[in-house]
Amino acid sequence: MIIGTHGDNLEHIMRDMKRHTSIALSSAIETHPSESRREWMLWMMKRAGKKNSHNSDFQLWQRDNHPIELFDLKILHQKLDYIHYNPVLAGIVENPEDYLYSSARNYWGLPGLTDVILVDPMIQGHA
Numbered sequence: 001m002i003i004g005t006h007g008d009n010l011e012h013i014m015r016d017m018k019r020h021t022s023i024a025l026s027s028a029i030e031t032h033p034s035e036s037r038r039e040w041m042l043w044m045m046k047r048a049g050k051k052n053s054h055n056s057d058f059q060l061w062q063r064d065n066h067p068i069e070l071f072d073l074k075i076l077h078q079k080l081d082y083i084h085y086n087p088v089l090a091g092i093v094e095n096p097e098d099y100l101y102s103s104a105r106n107y108w109g110l111p112g113l114t115d116v117i118l119v120d121p122m123i124q125g126h127a
Contacts, residue, residue: 008048
């Protein structure tokens with residue numbers, strides 16, 4: 001994920017994002033009747049939560065972050081390519097822009113599922 005801030009504490013943004021998504025994803029997994037891995041995923045999250053004294057019930061995200069400052073366009077492009085090519089390397093899609101849940105679609109001029117602010121609009125089709 002590439003994020004930035006204009007004065008807000010990035011730690012707080014990450015904390016809030018992790019809290020919101022872990023609750024939403026846990027609920028979605030728990031209530032999805034056809035999720036074949038539901039019991040296993042819920043068990044894994046509960047097990048991880050028990051190992052961490054900061055959680056009371058479950059844990060989805062790792063506790064720490066490893067931020068990398070994107071101090072020039074070369075590093076920015078490298079990290080965007082890494083993010084966009086993850087589903088390709090995992091064998092989910094053939095091209096980054098084919099993955100419905102990726103911002104790569106926005107960079108290739110295709111409609112995406114969420115609003116994305118292009119960090120460098122000049123790299124359309126870069127990867």
